[in-house]
Amino acid sequence: MESFHAARAVAPACEPRLWSLPLLEASRERVLAGDLKSPLKRLLGDADLWLARSRKSDQLFTVTTKPATPSVTYSCSPHCFYSLGTYWWPNNATPDGLPYVRDDGLVNPDTFKYDSIPLSQMLFAVSNLSLAYFFTANRSYAAGAAAFVDTFFFNQETYMDASVGLEHSQAVPGVPNDDAGRGTGIIDAKDIAYALDSACLLPTDDPSWGAKRTSQLRSWMGQYWGWMNRSHHSVDEFSSTNNHGTWYDVQALSLALHLADAPSADFFAQHILSRISEQISSTGELPQETSRTRPLHYTWWDLQAFFEHAWMAQSRGVPAFNYTSPSGGSLRKALEWVLPYATGAEPFPKPELTPFDTGCFFPILRMAQRVWPEAAPKFEAALRQLPTDGMGYHYSDSPLNLIWPPLNATTPSAPGTAPLNASTPNAPVTAPLNASTPSAPVTAPSGPRPTAKASPKPSPMTALASALPLLRRRTGGGGPSCTAEEGTEYLGNDLAPPMPSAGADECCAACAAMSGCAFFTYEGGADEPRLARDDLG
Numbered sequence: 001m002e003s004f005h006a007a008r009a010v011a012p013a014c015e016p017r018l019w020s021l022p023l024l025e026a027s028r029e030r031v032l033a034g035d036l037k038s039p040l041k042r043l044l045g046d047a048d049l050w051l052a053r054s055r056k057s058d059q060l061f062t063v064t065t066k067p068a069t070p071s072v073t074y075s076c077s078p079h080c081f082y083s084l085g086t087y088w089w090p091n092n093a094t095p096d097g098l099p100y101v102r103d104d105g106l107v108n109p110d111t112f113k114y115d116s117i118p119l120s121q122m123l124f125a126v127s128n129l130s131l132a133y134f135f136t137a138n139r140s141y142a143a144g145a146a147a148f149v150d151t152f153f154f155n156q157e158t159y160m161d162a163s164v165g166l167e168h169s170q171a172v173p174g175v176p177n178d179d180a181g182r183g184t185g186i187i188d189a190k191d192i193a194y195a196l197d198s199a200c201l202l203p204t205d206d207p208s209w210g211a212k213r214t215s216q217l218r219s220w221m222g223q224y225w226g227w228m229n230r231s232h233h234s235v236d237e238f239s240s241t242n243n244h245g246t247w248y249d250v251q252a253l254s255l256a257l258h259l260a261d262a263p264s265a266d267f268f269a270q271h272i273l274s275r276i277s278e279q280i281s282s283t284g285e286l287p288q289e290t291s292r293t294r295p296l297h298y299t300w301w302d303l304q305a306f307f308e309h310a311w312m313a314q315s316r317g318v319p320a321f322n323y324t325s326p327s328g329g330s331l332r333k334a335l336e337w338v339l340p341y342a343t344g345a346e347p348f349p350k351p352e353l354t355p356f357d358t359g360c361f362f363p364i365l366r367m368a369q370r371v372w373p374e375a376a377p378k379f380e381a382a383l384r385q386l387p388t389d390g391m392g393y394h395y396s397d398s399p400l401n402l403i404w405p406p407l408n409a410t411t412p413s414a415p416g417t418a419p420l421n422a423s424t425p426n427a428p429v430t431a432p433l434n435a436s437t438p439s440a441p442v443t444a445p446s447g448p449r450p451t452a453k454a455s456p457k458p459s460p461m462t463a464l465a466s467a468l469p470l471l472r473r474r475t476g477g478g479g480p481s482c483t484a485e486e487g488t489e490y491l492g493n494d495l496a497p498p499m500p501s502a503g504a505d506e507c508c509a510a511c512a513a514m515s516g517c518a519f520f521t522y523e524g525g526a527d528e529p530r531l532a533r534d535d536l537g
Helices: 002-009 021-032 037-054 109-113 116-136 139-154 183-189 194-201 211-230 232-238 243-258 262-279 295-316 331-343 358-371 373-383 462-467 504-512
Strands: 082-084 168-171 454-456 480-482 517-523 526-531
Touching: 021 116, 037 116, 037 139, 082 109, 116 139, 116 183, 116 194, 139 194, 139 211, 168 183, 183 232, 183 243, 194 211, 194 243, 211 232, 211 243, 232 243, 243 262, 243 295, 262 295, 295 331, 295 358, 331 358, 331 373, 358 373
Parallel strands: 082 168
Antiparallel strands: 454 480, 517 526
16 A cells, blocks of 8 residues: 555656546546555556566567568668568469469468567557556556667667658558558557657656656657658558548647647647548448448447547547537447447447457547536446457456546546557567467468559648648659558458467457457367457558
8 A cells, every 4th residue: 555655646747648647646546545456456467467578688579570571672770660561462473472462361470570569569568567657656667668668769779760660561562652661551650659658657756767768758759750740651641531540640649749749739639520520420320431341340440549539639629529520420429329239239230240349449438428428327337238348358357447437426527538448458468579470371262362453542631731741742653552452351360370278268368468369269178369450451
């Protein structure tokens, strides 16, 4: 209990943007009063595993351990971020395997060798450890977060080059314009501002973290923000009219707020109104997402981005939660439209290609309770009907209860936002760094692979190019390029071969310990984790 009292006396160094500081402080007070014991136990159990990992140099995360890349035009130092297009495979019809072609069923296991996995795992670790420090004032957790941050961002041998940003993300080797990277890949770093949120909770007056490290991290993020403001990839991704565009705005707004870029923060906060108008129908349906083969899943995915975006936009005076577009679409309608499907009260009217845990709606419903208090009892009832919290925890045990505490008379309703489920630390990864890489090759279906389809690159939004000079149009280039087909989800997202397990609980733990594992099947003592690459469009 002494550590909790110490935690209460520590004032955060800055204001988190993706988390809500008033809600975190309310949770801490409830912990001091003996409430929220199960969520705290879950959080600290995970943090202890991350802490143990932070003390082993080969268990930290870096972009410098990747193998050689297959991209023809890629030329960058080992410190550059690189990721492969998930559904693109070497071409069986050519001697060198180029250009890569899209396979409609399978994730290329080579994608797990590159840098999207280290980035996401580092963010999981730092988020978990910083929250553990916030609730306990145990500076060992701060030191653990520092180890992950130093390795990924600062150490001379292992740092990621911020000035190159995600220029080489989601590459499609051998495909003109996309061989060394494309705009789609910016979503790989959609949660990067959680590192800055975490820094706000960590002690600037102690060597376990220190003010200098926070300053260095802000400087690194400033360089990365500079890359976002000058890369043609940003214009491509901003121009997306589905969840990719929404997630781009979330990333941009969170960074602009942290870095005190007021003009950009105002622009991206206001821009959510345009996103609502173009994506949400008068009934509340999100047609760009329900046209997919996993329509309920992608409705949640886009709504999560919308709610995070809207929550942050409140700090700039944009009332997105109460906005109705000229065509009648709104965030309230979108939630009301999907709610009976999320709770299981009604079957979703379209088939879902793969199982989906509707517990992922947990943080959305908690946000909804605060922005529409008159409907709070309805949303609380819906919360209790969810199968999990989206991370495999029961409603009452979920660490999300610390981030979005259950409503009571003293819980504040304040601007801020909850972390995305995918960013909130699941059970820590305790296996080696490459544990997510399938141990056996995933083979494609028999017969010829499909031919890559040529399509023009999306044109930059005229309004963006004129209203926000930070994002610049690409000059020259142009022409057709081969891209993953918009709005399509592909089959075969197996994360690993079946693994012997003693029971379903052990299966759940195995899945939770793997980055990207969305669900598992349990049959006769073996579990087969599956990957749902929701972030790849």
